[in-house]
Structure formats: structure tokens, C-alpha cells
Amino acid sequence: MQTPGPIEYERATSVQNAIQLLEKYGPETRLLAGGHSLLPMMKLRLANPERLIDINELDELSYIREAESEVRIGAMTRHRELLESELLATHFPVFIDAEQVIADPPVRNRGTIGGSLAQADAAEDLSAVCSALKANVVIVGSEGERVVSMDDFHIGPYMTAIQDGEILTEIRLPVRPGGGSAHEKVERRAGDWAIVAVSAALWLEGGRIADAGVALSAAGPTTVHATRSEELLRGKEPAEELFAEAGGLASEDCSPIADGRGPVDYKRHLADVLTRRALSRAAERASRLEG
């Protein structure tokens, strides 16, 4: 029987209240969002917080809206809301691709985007999605708020830039013209973690790639941001040969480990093929919008 150890529990009534409670109780206190990463870790004693601050009642953190050329997503927005969002489907179809293959419907009813990113698990899909889309995240503490890029947010396996007494409140996705995006994932069975997954985004301008985003899940100790692939793509015309080259670079630049999901060479093969496919679908979607 797996149950969490004894804890103290308190509900936050607002973001400010959550910050006050975090400061009051100190570093052995954790925020409880959807709980689908934290509670399993507590059952296994991989996480042993003394106190949980439940932020599930904070409706102020549940939204998907457009503001200042960005789509802004509240940290407590649940996977289901992401999957059903027309705004995301229009601007960032990569979200819909990913959400269809993240866990299963009951889990998606509880799990949140903020919880997913803050867990900083290298195999988690939305971290790659947000990295490819060049997202920024908003972290709030008693001193005010900070806006941090995904590269600066994930500082190591299960480690983020969120400091004691701080809370992740929002994910910001810049909306630029000519954009297309896609997520490709290979998993052992429905709802499982990826063997490898790839998120890709392209922004086209006059038939050329103005900017590109490529990030991989489950292909290294943290989400792999394939910067060499992105550099290669910039300024060029979208083409299958180009995407194959970008896939090759992503495959070289990731660092998967052999485990129950497969050996290293298979995962590198997936990194290559899934990068090509994700780029190809992203380009198709981008040109459909441009045309």
C-alpha cells in the first residue's frame, strides 16, 4: 500500500496568500497543484514535504487568453482545458498534438500546465512544447515578479528557477505571424511517458524560415533544446532535405540513456525521425496559414 506520509495541509486563498504561506512555513512546504506528479513522489518517499499548500481553488490562475501579442496561460490551467482550447488550436496546434497523448482523460482533468513545467521531468511533453514555442514563464514572490525563458527556467533534472517562497503563475507564448507547430511522440502504450518526443515550431516569412523552435522530451537529463537544428533552419526555405539535416543534428545533440523504454541508438533514431516529421507538419501548418 502506497500512501503519502503525514503532512500538514492548508489551502491558499490567493496567489499572494500562497506566497505568504510559503514564506511563513519555509522550504519543507510544497505547493499542491493537480498532484499527479507530487502525490506519486510522496507515496514513494521521493518527496517528503512537511506541509502542502493546496492551490487548486485558485481560479485566478486558470485561463487561456490573448494579450499583447502573446497567448497567456494561467499555471493552474488543466490539461483538459489546453486540449479543448480553440485559441491554442489556432495559434499553437502543437499543444493539441501533445495533449492528446499526455496521460489519459481522467489524469488530464487534474494535471496542470504549471505543475507539469515545475516538475521539470525531462520526459514530460509540455516542457518541450513550451521550449519550442520560445515561451516565457512568470514567477512571483513577495519581491515582485520575474519573467524567465524556458532555457533559464529548467536548470537541471527536476530543478527549476523557482526559489523558496515563489510561485509559477503564468506561461507566455509569443504570437508571431506565419507560425506553425507540431508534436510527435512515440510511446510504448496509450498514456505512457515518451520513449522520445519532439516539439517543433516554424515561423515563415516570405517563404523562408524566419525562426524555428525544436525541443525533445525523454532524450536527455533535461528537456533538450536543439539549438543547432534551429540555427540550421533559420533563413532557409522549408524542405524535406533541410528537415532531415535538422533531424540529424537533433539526434547528435541529444543524450538519451538506455532504459526499459529502449536502447540509446533506437532513441537517437527516434529523435532524428520525429524531428523531421514534426518540422514537416509544422511547415505544412505554417504555410496553410500563410497561404
Place this chain on the structure above:
Amino acid sequence: MEITVTVNGDRLTREIEPALLLVHFLRDTLGLTGTHWGCDTSNCGACVVHLDGRPVKSCTTLAASCDGHEIRTIESMEVDGRLDSVQQGFQEEHGLQCGFCTPGMIMTARALLDENPDPSEAEIRTAISGAICRCTGYANIVRAVRWAAEHESAEARR
């Protein structure tokens, strides 16, 4: 700590340990053992109940988080001796063998039909993708859910 939840329409107040999981609150504190406790890792779906109308895995939800909310379990499905049409579908189409996954399957299917009264086979399979039947009786389970959908739409037409 004290929580007040509405379970199958009844408002209940109980004293609980904050670490108590919803599945154990239902089974041990309230004695509602219809909700099954399976893998404990949010994989198998045997423990699915409705929280404010949406299916969730009760092994990975704190009872404390449900304070002030509504829970619906398998015990609410039969009313005055009349089975819910999903339960009838499972009976008609042989949707259960050992029966262990059944409460979670039925609650998952009920939530699907409440939102989408006429789901395709693919939609049913997606909806139950978080529920594992180790007897592997999925074909009959899908047929059972379809039976319920057809039965309910026929009833609605009458």
C-alpha cells in the same frame, strides 16, 4: 482536519488525516467499497470517481482537496433498483469478466456519455484509455458503452 463533501448527493462532514487519499476516504472512512483501489499509481483507472462531474483518479487525489466539492461514485448509479444504462450495457454485452476494473470503467463511461451521448468507437476507446482491464475484455466494454448510448438515445426519443 475536518472536511465537508457531497458524496452521491449526501453532504457529509468527517475528521480526516490531511494525507488521506480520496480512494481511502471513500472506502475506509465512508465504507463505500464500490470504488476499487488498484494500481495506486494513477495508471489503471479502477478508482475513477466523478469530482464535480469530471472523472478523476481517486488514488491520486487528496480527500482534503475535495473539501466543499461533489463526489459521485459507482454506488449512486443504481436508483430504486433500476440500473444505470451503462450498467445495463455491461450486463447485456458481457462488459465484465472478473469485475475489478468495472466500477472505474462504468464511471469513466458515464462521464463520457454525459458529455457526448453518441460517441464513436474511437471516442469510447480514447475515453477509457486510462482504464485497464486485465481480462482484456475491451471489445465487449466498448460494445457495452455503445449499448448504453443507443439505449439512452432511444429512451430520449420516446
